[in-house]
Amino acid sequence: MTDIKSLVNACDSLLQPERFRDYGPNGLQVEGERPIGHLVSGVTASRALIEAAIKAGADAVLVHHGLFWRGQDGRVTGWLRERLRLLLSSGVHLLAYHLPLDAHAEWGNNAQLGLRLGLQADARFGEQDLGFLGSTTALSLTQLTDRVQASLQRTVTCVPGDGRELRRLAWCSGGAQGYFEAAIAAGADAFITGEISEPQAHLARESGVAFLACGHHATERYGAPALAGQVAARLGLTHTFIDIDNPA
Structure with missing residues (x-):
């Protein structure tokens, strides 16, 4: 088990998000309440992923596409309200890393895509x-x-x-x-x-x-589970990747 601060620090130390000009906040986006033993990774913090992660017993979820983006309507209504409700009511933390996860030379989306090709x-x-x-x-x-x-x-x-x-x-x-x-x-x-x-x-x-x-x-299916698997191994966590199909 670990705490959210240790999980964020482990991710930040690998990805160095402060180096990037990005379209939204990197790192902890929604603070939950749970000590962390099980980390779930996925591509996008969609309602389907959040529901599947809760069902799988996640204490924290790590994604590439988070909930908050520059220029979006800041009101907590509709789809955003529902995703936040699910996270907050379950006490599950949400972490998101966008450009830092694309760029990482070993665990990033581009590195992992190249590996597969x-x-x-x-x-x-x-x-x-x-x-x-x-x-x-x-x-x-x-x-x-x-x-x-x-x-x-x-x-x-x-x-x-x-x-x-x-x-x-x-x-x-x-x-x-x-x-x-x-x-x-x-x-x-x-x-x-x-x-x-x-x-x-x-x-x-x-x-x-x-x-x-x-x-x-x-x-972009490969960076989040690669990073989460690496961090989970370092911190003694279990890890599950959940792929929510997307035709886009």
Whole structure:
């Protein structure tokens, strides 16, 4: 068993959230009442995850997408009220780490995504160095797409480039389509991320660099359980990852 201060300190020491300019608060977002013996991790602090975590006997929940974001309506009504009610009535703590969890070189979303795709980063790119870049043996776009789909169990939206062999691959999990130009400038032959917006299709065709949109949730399933598993082992906690399916 441990207390919430020790859990937060363990996460903060690994992720160093103070280094990042983020869209919401990192660390403890909802303080519960329970001593912590069982840690549940998940991608998003949705009602479904909170309910499943309570059912699983969680004392604390650690997620990538928390409850509070810059610019959102601050009133505690509707969906936010219900999620908070569930947490507060059960005494369960909620921790959330956004960009720090994307960026961590070992336990982060991008590091863990690369691990599953057989990619090793040797450089970073983009704002706050969130994008990862690495070399691979020459691949065709079909080979890369098949590898990603098999690993993530997710259909990929692919915009082909100019048909070149793929030797330098860039990736950044989640909604990182805005990093595409930085990936091109960094020398990537293909870019892997979660989402695609209208401009990226044109940019892929005109630049010759392929773009693979693999799902926001699908590319960010791995950081939270990796971090939580590491922290749980250090603090002597049990850990359960609960994956709430999301087609986005």
